[in-house]
Amino acid sequence: MSVLAYIESPGGHFKKSGFEVATYASKVAAALNTNAVAVVIGKVENAGSLGQYGISKVIQVNGDSLVNFDSQVFTKVLSSIYQEVGANTLIMSHTANGKSMAGRLAIRLNAGCISGVNALPNTSGGFTVSKSVYSGKATATYGINTPDRVITVMGNSIQPQSTGSAVDVENKSLDLGGGKVKVVEVKSEEGGVPLPEAELVVSAGRGMKGPENWGIIEDLASALGAATACSRPVADADWRPHHEHVGQTGVAIRPNLYIAVGISGAIQHLAGVNNSKVIVVINKDPEAPFFKAADYGVVGDLFEVVPKLTAAIKKYKNQ
């Protein structure tokens, strides 16, 4: 029974989350003494490059109805490929589209579904895998009761490992009928690093006093190659776009480094970021609750500290 990985290819290209899924799937396959097959939908440049991440075969599916995403149509395609390769485990990214299909596929394949896993499974005597629950305040280890499994992998949970070489791509045409969703427009944000995928994040809160002061945050983020984020009050006041809001009711992220500037650290904010590997807090109030969740803290006026930190980063990068 193979492991099947669905690798998303927005705009015809793989993203880091896709390489994470390929790596995750090949490691699960190795643990189960089987091979990992990847499936891609639509035209993709260099689909065979997934072999570098341990995938033994890539199936590329094309069809007139597969140009835009429709969870109902893509689910039919993936479940058909799953049956064809004789898989018992399907692994996808924990992205908006991945999550839109995981539950559907679980129904279609009579599978147990665990979404947003944050580590490789334990396969000795069963199949258990952990995920973050209660908005990051705890971890749950789940067991799957069914022979078939559908899993989505949270971003930044595994480091993509490129050790192998490219493999052959099997092209396949499938038309299982059109869906009822007609995509009329896809908008991508200009430049920058998408927040859910970012390894480094610079985030700021009400301490910034107003949207006009965000230049120093953008400078720091650009010096680091980081994504920018913000706290809820800042998004609610429209100082920053809503997709930058991290926290319990915004985006939950787990970057390697989270730098919080002028954010007090309410429990709802911490829920979205407390899976970050390292947290730096810059705040003028030494009593700010965020310091309790931080690894490194700086007490000082952010308008002085942040430009100094940016200068220090630039100096380090130029060495």
Place this chain on the structure above:
Amino acid sequence: MNILVCISKTPDTTAKISFKSDDTEYNSDGVTFIMNPYDEWYALVRALEITEQNGGSVTVINVGPASNDIVIRKALAIGASDAVRVDIDAPDSYVVASNIAAHAKSKTYDLIFLGKETIDYNGSEVGAMVAELLDLPYASYVTKLDINGNQATVTRELEGGEEVSQIDGSFVLSAAKGLAEQRIPNMKGIMMAKSKPLNVVAPIQADARVHVAKYTVPPAKAGVKMIDPDNMDELVRLLHEEAKVI
């Protein structure tokens, strides 16, 4: 236009999270429970707005024990017409979805709404499962919804962008921030909620497909290392040499 809104009960956003029975069960002692914010603020309110403009009614459904009636009454106070509670303490998302789908099949709803995820299990699984069980399209992470006759235009939030699409006929929608503004129930709504129908129905047969073997609470941070605000070179050195993140 009749809309079914699925609501869930979750611990309050500020609740302290702890476990009991050898870390296999959530410890609800002293915890305040609320309606899952994505269900309440966005899914329910947008459903009410749509029926206020186009006519029809909003039914809420919850899969859970009698102790969930408190959040169901709140949904009625905010404006839902009637409610259904499927009487089972569901062990996983599949059992929840199966019961919602079974109810939906027995009625005729034009649309089915729910929040993009619950703030306890953060699974985002139930909406997709209900859509598949009913063989309906699924518009997930929706931040904007316009209805024009039989056609809906939805904006979905994606990683680093958004997608606008049109859907004809019935579908399942998961609601994200931006879809609507929170409504606070007023006294009249609270009084009226007491007499609105809350129908308790028996669950269908469905077996759990996953189970939680153990919960763990992350270890507390070792303690914050304070850095002199005039020595950012030291912070950069620590991030590079000690934390190894840059």
